[in-house]
Amino acid sequence: SHKVASNPEELTGALSTAQPGDTIIMANGEWKDADLLVEGTGTKDSMIVVMAEEAGKVILTGNSTLRVAGEYLVVSGLYFRDGHTLTSEVISFKKDKNTLANYCRITQCTIEDYSNPERHESDYWVGMYGKNNRFDHNALVGKGNKGVTMAVRLNNKESQDNHHLIDHNYFGPRPNLGSNGGETLRIGTSHYSLTSSNTKVVNNYFDRCNGEHEIISNKSGGNLFKGNTFYECVGTLTFRHGNDNIAESNAFYGNRMPNTGGIRVINKRQKVFNNYGYGLTGHWFRGALVVMNGVPNSPINRYHQVDGAEIFNNTFVDCDYVQLCAGSDEERSAVPINSVIRDNVFWNTEKQDVFTVYDDISGIEFTNNYISPTIKNIIDRGFSPIKGELKKDGNIYRLDGGKGAGLMADFEAVSKDKAGPSWYLKPGKKEAFDYGQEKVVKEGADLYDEIAHSKAGDILVLEPGDYLLTKVIELDHPISIVSSGGATIKFEKSNLFAIENGGSLKLKGITIDGAEAPDYAGNAVIRTSRYSMNKNYQLWIEDCEFKDLDVNHSFHVLDVYKNTFADSIMIKDSNFTDVSGSILALDKENEDRGIYNAEYVVLENSTFNNIGQPIMKLYRGGSDESTFGPILTIADCDFEKVGFGPKNDSNKAMVLHGVQKANIENTTFSDTKELNIFHTVGEPVTVIESVVIDDRSLLQISDNTATIHNLKEAK
Amino acid sequence: SHKVASNPEELTGALSTAQPGDTIIMANGEWKDADLLVEGTGTKDSMIVVMAEEAGKVILTGNSTLRVAGEYLVVSGLYFRDGHTLTSEVISFKKDKNTLANYCRITQCTIEDYSNPERHESDYWVGMYGKNNRFDHNALVGKGNKGVTMAVRLNNKESQDNHHLIDHNYFGPRPNLGSNGGETLRIGTSHYSLTSSNTKVVNNYFDRCNGEHEIISNKSGGNLFKGNTFYECVGTLTFRHGNDNIAESNAFYGNRMPNTGGIRVINKRQKVFNNYGYGLTGHWFRGALVVMNGVPNSPINRYHQVDGAEIFNNTFVDCDYVQLCAGSDEERSAVPINSVIRDNVFWNTEKQDVFTVYDDISGIEFTNNYISPTIKNIIDRGFSPIKGELKKDGNIYRLDGGKGAGLMADFEAVSKDKAGPSWYLKPGKKEAFDYGQEKVVKEGADLYDEIAHSKAGDILVLEPGDYLLTKVIELDHPISIVSSGGATIKFEKSNLFAIENGGSLKLKGITIDGAEAPDYAGNAVIRTSRYSMNKNYQLWIEDCEFKDLDVNHSFHVLDVYKNTFADSIMIKDSNFTDVSGSILALDKENEDRGIYNAEYVVLENSTFNNIGQPIMKLYRGGSDESTFGPILTIADCDFEKVGFGPKNDSNKAMVLHGVQKANIENTTFSDTKELNIFHTVGEPVTVIESVVIDDRSLLQISDNTATIHNLKEAK
Ligand SMILES: [Ca+2]
Ligand SMILES: [Ca+2]
Incomplete structure (x- = not known):
């Protein structure tokens, strides 16, 4: 028979009387906070099918979840978005610990940006339990919170030696989590790793899966990874635990992107x-x-x-x-x-x-x-x-001639168009800034309102003049604020900009003057959200001037909060004068679990004069090895009088702790307190080249692994 | 003339043509995000009046604010609630730095619970500038974020020697901020404190103004404080800076409440x-x-x-x-x-x-x-x-007979009913718990739903049985969960309860079992909001059992976040076994600005066995003297095997840092790591009485000011 359900109760009702071979149609539209339970017993030849009226038009929002339990069931065409799960999984191949799915299939479904707002609250988007299930032609896109995107669990006998098939899925972009727990697919856990899973992962397309250094974390035995494509993925397919696994005919296109692996x-x-x-x-x-x-x-x-x-x-x-x-x-x-x-x-x-x-x-x-x-x-x-050269054969290079080496004749990894639901439009490339409209802002205009009415990627061009902000500008999309000169922004609240979730900021040609900021400690020109951000942000400062940030102590240029993460922070061709705090205070993940606040940090061709506290506090603590950053470049900069503020308890002019790559070159440090570089986990690479410093002893490095060339002492 | 305005634009329009003596009526109803500017020039005998259609029925919500500038203006009858200002002040006696109010009056207005959600983001509710203004018969109730409730500013000549009158206002309950910046009224700042203000503060009623230790912070000269009543206010009227001030005929009713002052x-x-x-x-x-x-x-x-x-x-x-x-x-x-x-x-x-x-x-x-x-x-x-005795005269005691000592004949402080707007119903006493409905919860019921549908003060009575929670229970009002025995709660997420803003929790007779919690570090049975809370909470645990909180390391009973504050945490008649983390992790305000996480902490008649990390981390850092707590009592407790968890980096069994009063009595510490008591600011009082400990050296106190009686060594 053929029934239509318009809400979870009707779905449950329809399933309660469903016979093998029945199809239940879920009505198009938004299903909010729907706790879907698809439970039933079909047969191999007559599966019970639950499908969207139109694939992709049954929209599950809010705190909706799906559990599938029983045998020979198919769920198809659902679209999870605009929400997140309150439980541990969005899609579960089980009802509860004792009621699992076997011979079930989920297909043509998408989970997109369905991330817990709390960055380090963990969940899975898909949890596979039971045996002989199939997950195919689905899309999992944009997970921003902790927890592997998809997990095959082996935590009881009924889920081991499972022969699941995971194929033709589109694992879409997963942003850098800056922490362990950003895997895209995990099969097993260390505890059950000597157990066979026998899961096949075939012809899936992994697109910019950059959560952490394990794209796939294999932690069980007997699994096959075949014909998958890894497109510009930061990390590796990792045979972390378990034996007898196969990686065959997979393509890894790094395209020279940083930290792409095999x-x-x-x-x-x-x-x-x-x-x-x-x-x-x-x-x-x-x-x-x-x-x-x-x-x-x-x-x-x-x-x-x-x-x-x-x-x-x-x-x-x-x-x-x-x-x-x-x-x-x-x-x-x-x-x-x-x-x-x-x-x-x-x-x-x-x-x-x-x-x-x-x-x-x-x-x-x-x-x-x-x-x-x-x-x-x-x-x-x-x-x-x-x-001679390799021979180009379509998208790949082969070794010419019959030497028996290199790719075999039958090599074929899946293409992007063959993976994912047929109805789902996969995300393309995205610029960081400047893809919206340009808008001229006249002197005296209310910059707060202008930004409130702007759209993602817009460029506000400030005419010369003074702009006084009486409120904090909260950014929830990327915006550029530029001027060809003569535009000065002052502000009366403790912050000028707050980069909220989804926001990014580019400043170019602007003067920022802190003179009107309140007379309290702890102001910051720019801060991140005080709440968790599950989207990473970018901050680019170019050709700007920052001054008079000293009405009280600890006035920072950028101050960040826990559970926020910058993909990149770039300061170029800018000058900073009289700052009582730090330029970049990136030291809020103090629980030493390998979490940190920014991946790429670049200071280039800029001057810093009279900075009360460390220019930069860049902190990654703990011994976790799952991540890549922070990665720091300082080039062609001048620092003068740094660290002499009365509340600089650290007594340092710069603190780098656990930075993975630090490159400091053509830079002068004059009249500063100590520069402190503390190597912790990983294989940190510190290169110091053509640097001038008052005294060699001011450069404190925790071990002797740094490469130092042409270091000059000024005194 | 007589005009009606229904929105800010109409109000501006009406004011632009207003003549001395005109009245503009603001229409009843909600005015959301209204940026009201009342600017004009009346005369002494013909003021321009802006008034609510009905006093208290013009409701300003969202991010509404009011600025008054010009001369001889009256604003009357407005009600600010359900929102907060994005600027530095809700009501301002100025348009901007250069355009102030003189001879203006604001009366019959209320600002209630109009607090920035960000606890430590500072603003004023009322900023008085200019000269000869009057603020009278208003109510300011429930400010929960940082910043004095009302400030008289002297930051330019035009605002000094101002002869303002602040009279017959109701300064309603202001909860403990746990930080400097919780003053109810401040006149001047240290910078201008040798300048005369000549402000009169007369016949105001201060009701439970408990923000910090300065109820009023006088920081200028020539001010008169007369006939005011301070009802159960924690703190003092403080002549902090400035000379020639008078405190006359004020009444301070402490009624034996803790920390009430004069x-x-x-x-x-x-x-x-x-x-x-x-x-x-x-x-x-x-x-x-x-x-x-x-x-x-x-x-x-x-x-x-x-x-x-x-x-x-x-x-x-x-x-x-x-x-x-x-x-x-x-x-x-x-x-x-x-x-x-x-x-x-x-x-x-x-x-x-x-x-x-x-x-x-x-x-x-x-x-x-x-x-x-x-x-x-x-x-x-x-x-x-x-x-003999003092003589009772109405509400006060006088010295009998003509000795010329004690209160003068004309003593009179204002009564509650004479202060505040005539239309405003002032808040009374409030219970912490158990003022709502009692509801029986059957075994197997979904406790998550039951609590989601509960109301403030409700009591859920759990029948015996097991309750498994798959989601985190978020509490945004006070709730009691009780059982007469046999009710066990387990949970699958990293927390069982999250106390969100406005929430409080009482548990009585419940067993909490952590066995089903996820195998990650850092679980907690109860946590506070991860976001800022501008309302204080209470947590009472009575007659409960906590066990198996050890699936991974650092599993706490209570873990808190920055910008959250407990009025009281009480654990009584309860048992805790196998906890890999701390019982109370109250150490998140680590910026050493005198801020801390809990005022009163009580552990009474309870046992604690095999606790991996310090039982309690109670931290107040810095040298600020504005606050009272934390205040700790441990009585009749048994601690056994504490601090031996592998991730107990502190190597301590208890850490008290900057606690102002600590009373530890009739308590046994057996097989524990060090107890660490660090005295910092203020005049901390530590009393240790009838305590048994393995070895005297395990008790580490930073100085010799503690009172220790009857300390026994077990080994
Ligand atoms: Ca990992
Ligand atoms: Ca104070």
Whole structure:
């Protein structure tokens, strides 16, 4: 039969009498706070189908969720958006702990921007339980809060050795979480990792899945990853736990984007073959190909030794890092054994030291690999230089001629148009700023109102003159405020701008004067939301002047709050004078769980004069290794008189704690307190080049791993 | 003429053509986000009047504000509620810096619960500028965010020597802010404090104004405070800066409520006479009468020496503390001079040491004062014991007979019904819990829904059985959850309860089991809002059992967030077993500005077994002296095995930092890490009585001011 349901109660009613082969139609429209339970028993040949009246037009909003339990059920065409779950999962292949789904299928569904507003409150968008279920042709796009996007759970017998099929899904852009818990797909957990899952992950398209360094975290055995495409994904397909997994015929297009990676191998009998990497730039654990060291007699949640890995017929073009025995340290001392790396192709004309060997590689057999002549060899056998060029074959490069190396003839990874629901329009590229309308703001106009009425990407062009703000400007979309000179903004509240969730700010050619700010400690020209932001923001300051930020102590240029994250903060060609606080106070994630406040921070060609507290406090604490940043560049800057404010308890002029990459060059520090660089987790890279400082002793670095060239002492 | 305006534009229009003597009627109804500007020029005999159609029925909501500028204007009958200002003031006696109000009057208006949701974002509700203005018969009730409720500003010549009149206003309950910035009325600032204000504050009723320790912060000269009533106000009328001020005929009814105070004297030629104090319990700076020491050659913002104070004909009945030379320390070494304390009456039959003398009082002349025979004298002249009793005269006690001491015949302070707008119903007493409906919840019922549908003060009575919560319960009103036994609550999210703004929680007879909580670090049974709370909350736990809070590390009973404040947290007759985190993690105000997370904390007759991290982290940092708490009592408790969790980085079993009063009695600490008590600001009182501890060295106190009686070592 064929019934129509217009609300969750009608759906439950229809299901209660549904017979195998029945179809229940969910009426088009918004279903708000709908707690959908699709429970029933179909048969293999006569499944019970619950489908949208029109695919994509049944809109689940608010705190809606879907649970599927029983056998041979199909759910199709739902669109979750404008909300988030209050429970642990949006879509669950179970009713409760004891009532699971088997032989069920969810297809043609989309979950989009359905993130808990609380950035570090964790949930899954999809939790797979039971056995023999299929999740296909769905889209999961834009998860901004903690918790893997999709999890296959093995937490009881009924969910192990499950033979699920996950195919043709579109895993859309996932922004950088700046924390562990940003995986896009996880199969198993360390606890059950020696159990077989036997899940197939086939022909899925991973588009800019940048949550953390594990795009996929495999934590169980017997899984197949085949024909998937990873497009500009920051991170790797990681065989974190579990044995006997296969990565076959996957394509990793890094396109030279930072920190894009390939495959990371840990544990026993992993097979990695016929994969293609292009333009992968990630290093250390996020290389194009990473073979890890293990921990001897490792506990189940640490690193098991690589044993019996087979890595063959892969091709890596313009990929920067192949890491062998990665993570080698006192604890991770068990080198790979019984393994083979054969018939692979590595091509890179820009970079010579593509391979890094961190420990003894005698347990790996190398045969018939081909490398571009530019690449430095690491071992005297098993590698031959390629004569001539690679051959372009459609979207990929192959090694010419019958050498048996590189991609096999049958290589095919899914294309973007073959993945996801047929009805869903996938997101394209997005500019940060300046994609909206340009609008001239006359002197004396109410800038607060102008911005309140602006749209995302708009550009407000300020005519010369003074602008006094009596309210805090709250930005919930990207906006540019520019002037060709002579526009000065003053403000009466403790902040001029608040970057709220969804907001970003570009200032160009503006003078900011703090003289009218209230006489309290702790003002800031710009602050982030005091609430959690589940969207990352950008702050670009160019050709600006900041002055008189000293009506009271601790007056910052940018102050941020916990649970906020900047993709990039850029200060260029600007001058800062008389600031009683910090330029950038990025130190609010103080719980030492590897969380931090900004990924890329750039100060370029700018001057800083009389800054009371550290120019920058950039803090990442703890020992978690899941993330990439912060990444800092300071170039062509002048700092003068920094850190002498009476409330500068730190007594520092700059504090970098746990920064992963710091590059300080062509920069002068004159009359400053100490610059403090504290290396913690990961493999931090600090380069200091052509820097002038009053006294060498003012540069305090916690270890001797920094590269220092041409450091001059002024005194 | 007589015009009606229905929106701000019509009001502006009507005003633009208004003549002296005109009346403009504002139409009844809601005016949302109305930025009212009342600008015009009336004359002394023909003022321009802007009035509500019916007083109290023009409701200003959202982000509405009122500015008055010009001369001889009257605004009357407005009601601000359900919103807050985005600017620095709700009602301003100015248009902008250069356009002030003179001879203007605001009357019959109310601002109620119109607080910025951001607790520590500061604003004023009323800012008085210009000269000769009057603010009378208004009500200001319930300010919950930072910033004085009403400020008289002297920040330019046009606002000094202003002769304002502030009379017959109702200053309604202001909750404890737990920070500086909670004053109800401030006149001047330190910067202009040597300037005359000449403001009269007459016949106002201050009802439970408990924002901080200054009810009124006088910071200018020549002001008169006369005939005001202070009803159960926590704090004092403080002559903080400025000279030649008068406190006359005011009544302070403390009624034995904690920390209620009277008058604090600093600076030159202050007169304090004919005032009445009753049942004032505040000590140190918050005594019934406090005469401070000053700083020699004090900078303008520190403490000027008391010189020429006249304190006479005051009566203090059942008041606990009169403090002379208060604040005496190395910096504040200038004792009072040329001063007189005469003809006063001090009556207290319960407390002998009412007077505390901190330094040399030879600069004060004492004559003809009378004390109850029980009070210990501090000096051998100027004080006589009272024979017999005081005489009750209406609401006050007088000294019988013609001795010339105590209240004068003409003493009269305003009564509650004479203050405030005639139309406004003033708030009465309020219970914390249990004033709503009682409702029985059956086993298996959805507790989440039951609470979502409850009302403030309701009592949910749980039948015996198990209750599993799949969502976090968000409380935005007070609720009691009780059981006569056998009701167990488990939960699947990282929190069971979130106390949101306006919420409070009482648990009685309930078992809380953490076994189903997620396997992440940082769970908490109860947490506060992650956002700012501008309302204080209460948490009472009675006769409850908490167990299995150890699925992962740092699982707390209560975890709080910044910008949240508990009036009281009480744990009584309860047992806690296997908690991997803390019982109370009250340590989130880490910016050391004198802000903290809870005022009263009580643990009574309870046991705590196997607690991984400090039982309690109670933190107040910084040197600000504006507040009273935290105030802690631990009585009749047993602690066993505390602080041995692997992530207890503090290595402590308890951390009290900056707690103002700590009383620990009849309590056993067995197998624990260190108890750490750090005294910082104020005059902290720590009493440890009949406590058993493994080893004396485990009790770490930062100085030797604690009172320790009967401490036993178990080992
Ligand atoms: Ca991870
Ligand atoms: Ca104060």
